[in-house]
Amino acid sequence: MSERIFRTPLLHFALRVLCCSLLISAAVVSAQEQLPLRAKVQSLLKEMGKGKYVGSVAVSPDGKLVAFVMGTPLGMRVHAGVPGNLAQAVRVTAKDGEEHCGEGEVAWSPDSARLAFLSSCGSTGEHQGQDNLFVARVSGEGGKLAFATTQLTDAQGEVGDIAWSPDGQRIGFLYVEGATRAAGALAAMKPWAGVIGEDGVEIQRVAAVGAKAEKAKPEFLTPGNLHAYEFDWRPDSGGIAYVAANPPGENTWWVAKIYSQETGKEAKVVYAPADDPGPMHGLQVAIPRWSPDGKVIAFIGGLMSDQGSTGGDVWVVPGEGGEPRNLTPGRPTSPVWIDWADDEHLFVSELYGGNSQLVRLHIQGDRTASGVSTSFASPVYSLPASVGDGRFEMSLSATRDHSMFVFHASSFEHPAEIYAAKPSVMMGPGLEGLMQLSHFNDDVVGPDGPVWGKTVSLHWKNEGFSVQGWLHLPKGYDPSKPETAKKYPLIVIVHGGPSAAAEARWGGGYLSGTTFSALGYFVLEPNPRGSYGQGEAFTAANRKDFGYGDMRDVLAGVDTVLAKYPVDANRVGLTGWSYGGFMTMFGVTQTTRFRAAVAGAGISDWLSYYGENSIDQWMVPFFGASVYKDPAVYAKSSAINFIDKVKTPTLVVVGDRDGECPAPQSFEFWHALRDMKVPTQLVVYPNEGHGFVSAEHRTDVLVRAIEWFEKYMPE
Numbered sequence: 232m233s234e235r236i237f238r239t240p241l242l243h244f245a246l247r248v249l250c251c252s253l254l255i256s257a258a259v260v261s262a263q264e265q266l267p268l269r270a271k272v273q274s275l276l277k278e279m280g281k282g283k284y285v286g287s288v289a290v291s292p293d294g295k296l297v298a299f300v301m302g303t304p305l306g307m308r309v310h311a312g313v314p315g316n317l318a319q320a321v322r323v324t325a326k327d328g329e330e331h332c333g334e335g336e337v338a339w340s341p342d343s344a345r346l347a348f349l350s351s352c353g354s355t356g357e358h359q360g361q362d363n364l365f366v367a368r369v370s371g372e373g374g375k376l377a378f379a380t381t382q383l384t385d386a387q388g389e390v391g392d393i394a395w396s397p398d399g400q401r402i403g404f405l406y407v408e409g410a411t412r413a414a415g416a417l418a419a420m421k422p423w424a425g426v427i428g429e430d431g432v433e434i435q436r437v438a439a440v441g442a443k444a445e446k447a448k449p450e451f452l453t454p455g456n457l458h459a460y461e462f463d464w465r466p467d468s469g470g471i472a473y474v475a476a477n478p479p480g481e482n483t484w485w486v487a488k489i490y491s492q493e494t495g496k497e498a499k500v501v502y503a504p505a506d507d508p509g510p511m512h513g514l515q516v517a518i519p520r521w522s523p524d525g526k527v528i529a530f531i532g533g534l535m536s537d538q539g540s541t542g543g544d545v546w547v548v549p550g551e552g553g554e555p556r557n558l559t560p561g562r563p564t565s566p567v568w569i570d571w572a573d574d575e576h577l578f579v580s581e582l583y584g585g586n587s588q589l590v591r592l593h594i595q596g597d598r599t600a601s602g603v604s605t606s607f608a609s610p611v612y613s614l615p616a617s618v619g620d621g622r623f624e625m626s627l628s629a630t631r632d633h634s635m636f637v638f639h640a641s642s643f644e645h646p647a648e649i650y651a652a653k654p655s656v657m658m659g660p661g662l663e664g665l666m667q668l669s670h671f672n673d674d675v676v677g678p679d680g681p682v683w684g685k686t687v688s689l690h691w692k693n694e695g696f697s698v699q700g701w702l703h704l705p706k707g708y709d710p711s712k713p714e715t716a717k718k719y720p721l722i723v724i725v726h727g728g729p730s731a732a733a734e735a736r737w738g739g740g741y742l743s744g745t746t747f748s749a750l751g752y753f754v755l756e757p758n759p760r761g762s763y764g765q766g767e768a769f770t771a772a773n774r775k776d777f778g779y780g781d782m783r784d785v786l787a788g789v790d791t792v793l794a795k796y797p798v799d800a801n802r803v804g805l806t807g808w809s810y811g812g813f814m815t816m817f818g819v820t821q822t823t824r825f826r827a828a829v830a831g832a833g834i835s836d837w838l839s840y841y842g843e844n845s846i847d848q849w850m851v852p853f854f855g856a857s858v859y860k861d862p863a864v865y866a867k868s869s870a871i872n873f874i875d876k877v878k879t880p881t882l883v884v885v886g887d888r889d890g891e892c893p894a895p896q897s898f899e900f901w902h903a904l905r906d907m908k909v910p911t912q913l914v915v916y917p918n919e920g921h922g923f924v925s926a927e928h929r930t931d932v933l934v935r936a937i938e939w940f941e942k943y944m945p946e
Contacts, residue, residue, distance in 0.1 A: 268934055268937065268938065269930070269934050272930060272933055272934050272937065273930060275682065275746065275749055275750070276739075276740070276746070276930065276933075278682050279681075279682055279683070279738055279739045279740075279745065279746065279749070280738065281675050282646045282647070282671075282672040282675040282737075283301055283302060283647075283671040283672055284301065284302030284307075284647070285299060285300070285301055285302075285639045285647045285648070285649060285669070285671065286299070286300035286301070286302070286307055286335055286621050286639075287299065287300045287335050287336050287337045287620065287621030287622070288300075288337070288620045288621060288628055288637055288638055288639050288649055289337045289338055289339050289346075289620065289628045289637070290314070290339070290628045290629070290630055290635065290636075290637035290651075291339045291343040291630075292339060292341055292342070292343050292630055292631035293343040293630065293631065294314070294630040294634070294635055295313065295314075295343065296311055296312065296313060296314075296339075296343065296369070296376075297311065297312060297313070297314050297317060297320075297637055297649065297668065298310070298311040298323065298337040298339065298346050298348075299311075299317070299320070299337065299639075299649060299669075300334065300335045300336075300337060300348075300621070301671070305330065305331050305332070306331055306332050306333045306334070307333045307334050307335045308322060308324070308334055309322070309323040309324065309334045309335070309337055309346075309348050309350075310322055310323060311323050311337075311346060311369075311376065311378070312376065313376075314637070314651065314668050315668070317649060317668050317669045318669075318670065321375075321376050321377070321378070323346060323348065323367045323378045323380070324350070324352060324380065325348075325350035325352045325353050325363075325365045325380055325382065326350075326352040326353035330352060332350070332351045332352035332353070332354070332360075333350070333351050333352075333362070334348060334349065334350040334351075334352060335348065335349055335350075335621075336348060336349045336391065336392070336393050336621070336622075338393045338394060338395055338402075339395070340366075340395050340399050340442070341395060341397060341398070341399045341631075342399055343369075344368060344369055345366050345367065345368050345369065345399075345442070346366070346367045346369065346378065347364060347365070347366050347367075347383075347393055347395065347402050347442075348364075348365055348367070348393075349362045349363070349364060349365070349390060349391070349393065350362065350363060350365050351363070353382075358387070361386065361387065362386065362389075362390045362391075363382055363383070363384045363385070363386050363390070364382075364383045364384040364386070364390065364393060364402060364404065364440060365380050365381065365382050365383060366380070366381050366383055366402075366442060367379065367380040367381075368380075368381075381445060382445065382446050383402065383440050383441075383442070383444045383445065383446070383447060384440050384444070384446065384447060384448075384449055385446040385447060385448055386406065386449055387408065387409060388406060388407045388408040388409050388410040389405075389406070389407040389410035389413065389435075390404055390405070390406055390449075391404060391405050392404055392405045392461070392462075392622065394462070394463070394464060395442070395464075396439075396464045396468040397464055397465075397466055397467070397468050398467075398468040399442060400441065400442055400468065401439045401440065401441055401442060401468070402439060402440055402442055403437055403438065403439045403452065403462060403464060403471065404437070404438055404439070404449075405435050405436070405437060405438075405459060405460075405462070406435070406436055406437070406438035406449050406451070407433050407434065407435045407436075408436075408449075409433070410433055411431075411433065412433070418920045418921075418922075419886065419888035419889075419890075419918060419919060419920030419924075420845060420888045420889070420890035420920060421888075422888070428479060432478050432479050433478075433480075434455060434456075434457075434458050434478050434480065435458050435459055435460070435480055436451050436452070436453045436454075436455065436457070436458075436459055437451070437452045437453045437459045437462045437471060437473055438450060438451050438452060439452055452471060452492065452494065453471075453473060453475065453490075453492060453498065454497075454498055456477065456478075457475040457476065457477065457478075457490070457498065458475060458476055458477070458478045458479070458480030458483065459473050459474070459475040460473075460474045460475065460476075460480070460484055460487060460517075460538055461473060461474045461517060461518060461519065461623075462474075462519070463519050463520050463521055463528075464521070465491075465493075465521055465525055466521055466522075466523055466524070466525045467525060469493055469494055470491060470492055470493035470494055470496075471491070471492055472489060472490065472491045472501065472519040472520075472521055472528050472550075473489070473490050473491075473492070473519065474487045474488070474489055474490075474516055474517060474519055474530075475487055475488065475490055475498075476488065479845075481845055481846060481890065482845055482846050482847065482848050483848055484515070484538040484848075485515055485535075485846075485848040485849045485851075485852065486504075486505060486848055487515070487516060488500050488501075488502060488503040488504070488505075488516070489501045489502040489503075489516055489519050489528065489530060489548070491528070491550060491551075499552070500552065501528060501548060501549075501550065501551070501552045502516065502528075502530075502548045502552065502555060504516060504532070507555070509554075509555075510557070511532050511546070511555060513851065513852050514532060514533055514534055514535075514543070514852060515532070515533065515534070515535040515543070515852070516530050516531070516532050517530065517531045517532075517535065517538075517541045517543075518530055518531045518541060518568055518569055518623065520569055520570065520571060521550065521571075522547075522550075522571055522574050522598070523571055523573060523574050524574050525550060526549065526550055526574075526598075526599075527547045527548065527549055527550055527598050527599060528547065528548055528549075528550055529545060529546065529547045529558075529569055529571065529577060530545075530546055530547075530548070530569075531543045531544070531545065531546070531566055531567065531568070531569065532544055532546045532555070532557075533565075533730075533767050533770065534730055534767070534770050534771050534774070534852055534853070535730050536728050536729055536730040536731070536810070536849055536853070537727075537728070537730070537731070537849075539623070539624060540624060540728065540730060540731045541567050541568065541623065541624050542565035542566070542567055542582065542730060542731075542732075542763040542767075542770060543565070543566065543767055543770075544557050544558070544559045544560065544562065544566060544767055545557075545558045545559045545566050545569055545577065545579060545592065546558065547594075547598050547599065547603075548599075549599050553599065554599075556598065556599060556600075556601070556603055558577075558592060558594065558603070558605045559579075559592070559605065561766070561768075562766060562767075563583070563765055563766040563769075564581040564582060564583040564588075564764070564765075564766060565581055565582045565583075565732075565763035565764050565765070565766065565767070565770065566579045566580070566581045567580050567581055567582060567623075567624050567625040567763075568580040568623055568624060568625045568626045568627070570627070570629060570633075572591065572633045574598075575593060575594050575595075576591055576592065576593055576594070577591070577592045577594070578590070578591055578592075578611075578627075578629070578633065578636075578654075579591075579592050580618070580625040580626065580627055581625075582625075582732055582734075582763045582764040583613065583764060584688070584690070584699045584764050584765070585615055585688045585699050585700075585701065585732075585734070585735060585758070585764065586613045586614055586615055586616075587613075587614050587616055587617060587618045587625060587640075587734070588610040588611075588612060588613035588614065589610060589611040589612055589627065589636065589652065590607050590608065590609075590610050590611065591607070591608045591611070591654060592605055592606075592607055593605060593606045593607070593608070611636070611652050611653075611654045611658060612652050612658045612664065612665060613660075614640065614642070614661060614662060614665075615642055615643075615661070615688055615735045616640050616641060616642035616645070616661075616662055616735050616736070617640065617641055617642070617734045617735060617736035618638050618639070618640045618650075619638055619639065619640075620637070620638045620639070621639070626638075633654065634653060634654070634655065635651050635652070635653050636651065636652045636653075636654075637649065637650070637651045637668070638650060638651075638652075640662060640665070641736050641737035641738075642661075642662060642735045642736065642737065643681070643683075643685075643686040643701075643703075643735050643736070643737070643745065644676075644680070644681065644686075645662050645676075645737065646672040646675045646676065646737045646738075647671075647672065647737055648662075648667055648668070648669045648670065648671060648672060649667075649668045649669040650662065650665040650666060650667055650668060651665065651666040651668055652665055652666065653666070681737075681745070682706065682749045683703060683706055683739065683745040683746070683748040683749040684703055684704040684705050684706040684707070684708055684748045684749070685703075685704045685708075686701055686702065686703050686704070686735070686744075686745075686748075687701075687702050687704070688700075688701060688702075688735075689701065689702045689755070689788065689791060689792070691787055691788055691790075691791040692787075693783060693784050693787035694780065694783065694784075696760055696765070696769065696772070696784065697765060698757065698758065698759055698760070698765075698784050698787065698788060699757075699758050699764060699765075700733065700755055700756055700757035700758055700788050701733055701735065701744065701755070701756040702753065702754070702755050702756075702792060702796075703744045703745060703747070703748035703752075703753065703754040703755075703756070704748065704753060704796075705719055705748060705751045705752055705753060706748060706749050706750075706751065707751075710797075716797070717797065718797050718798065718799035718802070719751070719752065719753050719796075719797060719798055719799065719802075720751075720752050720753070720798070720799060720802035720803070720804065720940070720944050721752065721753040721754070721755060721789070721792060721798045721799075721802065721803045721804070722744075722747050722752050722753070722754050722755075722803075722804045722805075722806060722940065723754075723755045723756075723757070723785060723788075723789060723803065723804065723805050723806070723825070724742060724743075724744055724747075724754060724755070724756050724806055724807055724811065725757065725759075725785065725805070725806075725807035725810070725811035725814040725815065726756065726758070726762070726807065726810070726811055727807070727808055727809030727810045727811050727812075728761065728762065728809070728810045729761035729762065729773060729777070729781065729810045729853075730761065730762070730763060730770055731762065731763060731810075732758050732762045732763040732764050733756035733757070733758055733762075740929060740933075741923070741929040741930070741932040741933040741936075742806055742807070742808060742829070742831055742932065742933065742936060744756045746933065750937065752940075753792065753796060753798050755788055755789065755792055757784065757785050757788045759773075759780075759781040759782075759784030759785050759788075760772035760773050760780050760781050760784055761773035761781050773853075774852075774853050774854075774855070775853070775854060775855055775864050775867075776868075777813070777817070777837075777853070777868040778813070778814060778817035778818070778821065778868045778870075779821075779868075781814070782814065782817070782818055782821060782822075785814070785818075786822065786824065789803060789824070800824075801826060802826060802944040802946075803824060803825055803826060803944075804825055804826060804827045804828060804829070804940045804943075804944055805818055805819070805825040805827075805828045805829075805879075806828065806829040806830070806831065806936065807830070807831060807833075808831035808832050809831070809832050809833075809891065809892060809921065811831070811833075812830045812831045812832045812833025812834065812892065813833045813834040813835075813870075813892075815828050815829065815830040815831075815833055815881070816830045816833045816834065816835050816870040816881075816900050817868060817869075817870040817873075819870075819877050819878075819879040819881055820870045820873035820874060820876045820877055821873070821876070823878050823879065825879050826879065826880075826943055826944045827879065827880050827881075827882075827939055827940050827942075827943035827944050828879050828880070828881040828882070829881070829882045829883075829884070829935075829936045829939055829940070830881055830882070830883050830884070830897070830900065831884050831885070831932065832884070832885050832886065832889055832891070832892040832897070832921055833883070833885075833892060833896060833897060833900065834870075834892055834896050835869065835870045835871050835896050835897070835899050835900035835903070836869045836870070836871040836872075836896065836899055837850075837854075837858070837865035837866070837868055837869045838858055838862055838865045838866060838869060839895070839896070839899070840892075840893070840896055841857070841858040841865065842858075843893045843895055843896070844890060844891060844892070844893055845890035845891070845893075846890065846891055870900060871899060871900065871903060874900075874903040874904070874907060875907060877904060877907060877909050878909065879909070880909065880910035880911065880939070880942075880943045881900075881904060881909065881910075881911050882911070882912050882914075882935060882936065882939040883897045883900055883901045883911065883912065883913045883914070884897070884913075884914045884915075884916070884932050884935070885897040885913075885914075885915055885916070886915070886916050886918075886919025886920055886921065886923060887915050887916065887917050887918070887919065888918060888919060888920050889919070889920055889921045890920065890921065891920075891921040892921060894915055897913060897915070898913065898915075901913035910943070912935075912939075914931075914932075914935060916928045916931075916932075
């Protein structure tokens, strides 16, 4: 769970978090004594962060221009240029001159003549940092590309996910009016005060503004009693389809429905998984997309643990509502994102094992009838890399005729660049087989490769499952060289989720595989049952079984590494964040194979967690019932119930305003280990949510983890 009342009384909870937060003072003092290691880590992270960041990417519908967002020392900046010469792309800006501000989220108009983007440049005073929607009209003088920019909105709140209406008359976006924090549960929760769940609730709605407006107030398209997460314009521009639920939005995405709404009329439920007696009962929906003829809505449906981390099967439902049809039953992949090519074809961006791939799905027969059939063409590409255009997980930007897809991509070997793929052209293997449109980071990788070691995609069998994971070799490891012929330590990193996957991408950070590889460790990042990439049955295989079958998959992966590589079986460590933090806490209660562990934002007691977190709705699909209906299934996977089995020294870290995996869970685990005389330490970081924002705190987590592994896994 990357995103997630109180059985614990509110005051008791607040006092416990306060006590935990006080530990940070001593932690900071201690950290000052480790300057040599800290300096080494800071230097390493700086080296790993070299290169230009590429954000949102969009190809114009006619395929003649590509817009993209690039990181600069002053912030994100929008550029646009011709696909074959992005090195000469020109700046597109809301305000001339240089200042610290941000721009991003590019989207072309249907006629390719205008570029919409978000920018906080030019905002001043109390509105400084406020994003607004701008449109830049393409012009050219003497053959040189130029843009004339107009500010469309006068927004006061959070703005994102911009999309043009098909007729080009309006631009829709998600809008939280008066927002005081980012929408969703990853951001730090507000301090607990007032009537919980009722006071200060912020609602995200779909809003729009005319494409020729000037500093206009956004017009809401969806009602104030629904929190909207994603939307898609109807082909005739007369309405939208969207995924929404009753507020508070950070807790209700897991019970969201698909709605359609004609402009100026009331919302209508198209599909409610909770009311479906079939295989989608109680599961999640995402990425609603109207067919070009407006008759059906396609969507991704399945077992998903976090909004934004999408995976499942491809479904269609009549636009007026009705019974959904699964277009990909039994497919051994995880569809993530979809786009209609025409009424009979969908392009599907999916995970397959460790690869990102794009395939075309052909629909035969009545799309809404039980006799519908589908077939797949060979993948347009299949890459051991991460891809996307900045809108959704693995989303791609396409030309109007879908003859070309444009996106940014990176792998463990290649930093981010902008690429294109053409379905009509046979793409070669790897990123080298794509059409590379940019060369922003050609000088980042030296002759010796990245600062971390090589990475291999590792596969193993366990209990009838095919499991994939990434194995990072230590930097400099070469079995042919005598000086590297020694036994190495191994760190296992379990990803969050559980419905997610460890993917190949450039860079690193705190508790990342590439970082530990650069420091001389073998690192295994497994994708055990419960992960994406092997089909919906594989994703659902750890329901009511957290910490058991998935941990056996992890241990089988460790055995595979030990059999093939020079790893010291007595120097194997375990770590992870969120679900990976739970797997760390629970794992050390089930096995003594790990000599040291670092649990990041974990869960130690599912029973108390159910009443403490801000996202309890996510748990029912995985456990089958609420904790009040079936406490035994929650107790089965609670580390606290097996705490007397722990022998592994464990470091515990968490943010004090984490709503997904609240600090009391870490406090309880640390307190129990301390009582059991197991070496442990708890560090609580102030003003941090589930995803840490402070670079200083992220660095501190990494430094402490390295110290912990070195102390308890010495040579």
